[in-house]
Structure formats: structure tokens, C-alpha cells
Amino acid sequence: MxxxxxxxxxxxxxxxxxxxxxxxxxxxxxxxxxxxxxxxxxxxxxxxxxxxSKDALVAFTKAQAFNRHLTRARDAAAGTDGIERLHAVVTELLPVDAERRTSWRLLVAFHGSAVGSAAMRRAHDRRMRAWFAFFAELVAPLGVADAEATGMAVALFVEGMAVHLAMMQRPRPAAWQRAFARTQVERLVAPATPPRVTPTP
Known part of the structure; x- marks a missing residue:
């Protein structure tokens, strides 16, 4: 260095x-x-x-890490639309290489430190609100009934999947990650099936 x-x-x-x-x-x-x-x-x-102080450096480092995630996601969203736009963002965020795995592991470390720090929890809250809003924007054009709730569901799925895969000793292959994420995201944004109504005799 x-x-x-x-x-x-x-x-x-x-x-x-x-x-x-x-x-x-x-x-x-x-x-x-x-x-x-x-x-x-x-x-x-x-x-x-x-x-x-170390705390000041940690706070700045956390902000930079999240900003890189959000920038990467926004860049992936450019130039496409519809469901493929959402898939492009999700694919870009998956821990398919060493750089992305390191980035997600970094956020895991920050999550742990936030337990005992009100300042870190406030920063986490701001980060997640921005994250949820971004994904709500992505799913809104897809005709879902509740873009805010669906966007939150996709955001939480992506982060949960990425964090756990990044922490695995032997990461899942990139092709598996992309295929699995695509299937689950499509399930999350699929229109709700209306309940079947039994005709009255």
C-alpha cells in the first residue's frame, strides 16, 4: 500500500x-x-x-463502503429498464468475486459494532432508508401493488443473501448466485395471485 x-x-x-x-x-x-x-x-x-480518532475513521470508512455499494447499484441500473434493470442491480451486488466479498464482509463488521453504538445505529438507519428507497424506485415501474414494501423485501433479500454468501468459507459459484437471485427476485416482484372465488350455487 x-x-x-x-x-x-x-x-x-x-x-x-x-x-x-x-x-x-x-x-x-x-x-x-x-x-x-x-x-x-x-x-x-x-x-x-x-x-x-479510530471512531471517526471507522464512521467515514463505513459511509464510503455504503456509498460504493449504492454507486455500483445505480451504475448497473443505467441503460436498461423493467425487470432486467432490477436483475442488473442485484447481479452487480452479489459477492461473486474477492472485491465484492470483502465489501460485504466489511459491512458485517460494521453491523456488529453498531450493537453498542448509538451513532453507528443512526448511521445504519440512514443507510437502510436510502437502500429501501432505491429499491422501491426500481420496482415501482413493475406494477407491484406496494412498491415500498416490495422494494424493502428485495433489498433485504439481496443484502441477506450477499452477507451470508460472503461469509462462507467456500463461496457459491457466480453462476449459481446469479441464477438463484434471479429466481427469488422474480418471485418477490410477481403480481399477487387473486384469491379463487367459489361460485355460489
Missing amino acids: SRPRGNHTERREVIARAAADAIATRGLEQVTLRDIAAALGVTTGVLTHYFP
């Missing part, structure tokens, strides 16, 4: 990426500022110039 370069914002982002790699590998509680500084080839004083 090279020393942070660029302007102030770029340096903060480089530090956050190093923190993300360390947290995804070792866990949030075990990682120290010294570990992150060593990975970057700098002193802890350099880090505290940009982040006054």
Missing part, C-alpha cells in the same frame, strides 16, 4: 480504503490505527491529522 497522496479528500479516501481492507480481514475490534498506518507506510500521527 502506498503512502496517501493527492488533496485532503483524496488522502482521506486512501486511508479509508486501507482501513476497509484491514477491518474486512481482521475484524473491527482487532484493528488499530497502528495497523492501518503500517499498511500505508506512515505513522499514526499522519492518520490522526485526517481523522481525530
Whole structure:
């Protein structure tokens, strides 16, 4: 890992990426500022110039991780429409390679830390509200009865699937992930079957 370069914002982002790699590998509680500084080839004083504490660095790193997920999802949604637009987003988010598995493992680490932190829970709440709203926008054109509830269902399915697969010792093959996700998403957005009415004799 090279020393942070660029302007102030770029340096903060480089530090956050190093923190993300360390947290995804070792866990949030075990990682120290010294570990992150060593990975970057700098002193802890350099880090505290940009982040006054580990908590500040962790909060920024979490925000960056979520923003990358949302940006990746929005990019995947561009250029297509209908159900294929939703499938494109879901496919892009699946942990089919090392980079995506690391990204999801990072969010798992943050979920655990939020249990004892009101600030982290508030950040998580903001993240999930944005996530649900994004998926509601994706499913709204599909003619579902309740876009908000269906969007939430798809968002929770994708995140749950991605998190658990990312944590597996032997990840499922990419083709299996895509096929399974496609089938389940189509079930979630399928129009409800109206109840059968028995004719009155």
C-alpha cells in the first residue's frame, strides 16, 4: 500500500480504503490505527491529522463502503429498464468475486459494532432508508401493488443473501448466485395471485 497522496479528500479516501481492507480481514475490534498506518507506510500521527480518532475513521470508512455499494447499484441500473434493470442491480451486488466479498464482509463488521453504538445505529438507519428507497424506485415501474414494501423485501433479500454468501468459507459459484437471485427476485416482484372465488350455487 502506498503512502496517501493527492488533496485532503483524496488522502482521506486512501486511508479509508486501507482501513476497509484491514477491518474486512481482521475484524473491527482487532484493528488499530497502528495497523492501518503500517499498511500505508506512515505513522499514526499522519492518520490522526485526517481523522481525530479510530471512531471517526471507522464512521467515514463505513459511509464510503455504503456509498460504493449504492454507486455500483445505480451504475448497473443505467441503460436498461423493467425487470432486467432490477436483475442488473442485484447481479452487480452479489459477492461473486474477492472485491465484492470483502465489501460485504466489511459491512458485517460494521453491523456488529453498531450493537453498542448509538451513532453507528443512526448511521445504519440512514443507510437502510436510502437502500429501501432505491429499491422501491426500481420496482415501482413493475406494477407491484406496494412498491415500498416490495422494494424493502428485495433489498433485504439481496443484502441477506450477499452477507451470508460472503461469509462462507467456500463461496457459491457466480453462476449459481446469479441464477438463484434471479429466481427469488422474480418471485418477490410477481403480481399477487387473486384469491379463487367459489361460485355460489
